[in-house]
Amino acid sequence: MIRDLENSEVSSVIFIRDYLQLYFEGDRRCGTLTAYSLPKSIVCGREFxxxxxxxxxxLCSFISHQVKRSEMExxxxxxxxxxxxxxxxPLHQDQELGLESAMLRIDDEILIW
Structure with a gap:
């Protein structure tokens, strides 16, 4: 399901207290990726x-850019x-505590890590 984000464009980034959401718009499907474990971004070779x-x-610099490749490492x-x-x-930080790290919702499908 993570590959469904490929070729979709980030339309917005929402900051909510201690997590964030990225909204994606594609030709066929739209989705929301919620990151409960705060992500790392690499922009112009610099890590944040x-x-x-x-x-x-x-993170806001991703707006209007398309996902070229999505993968689970x-x-x-x-x-x-x-x-x-x-x-x-990162998916391992919160799992030790039994907490969710991320959630992907595309249409009516939901995937939780």
């Missing part, structure tokens, strides 16, 4: 995490955009 100045700006969700910038959501 939630404690790095410019973190929110780096061992303990992270990885999205590569059309400009080769990346978003990586």
């Amino acid at each position: 995490d939630h404690s790095t100045p410019g973190y929110r700006d780096s 061992e303990w992270k969700i990885k999205l590569v955009f059309d400009n080769d910038d990346r978003l990586e959501i």
Whole structure:
């Protein structure tokens, strides 16, 4: 289901207290990726995490960019955009506590990690 994000464009990034949501619009489907584990972004070769100045700006820079490739690596969700910038959501941090790390909703389908 994560591959359904490929070729879709980030239309908005929403910051909510201690998590964030990215909205995607595609030709056929739209979706929401909620990151409860705060992601890392790699923009123009520079890495940003939630404690790095410019973190929110780096996430907003994904708006209007298409997902070129989406993949599940061992303990992270990885999205590569059309400009080769990346978003990586860690999946292991909260699982030790039994908490969800991320949720993907596309139409009526939901996938939780």
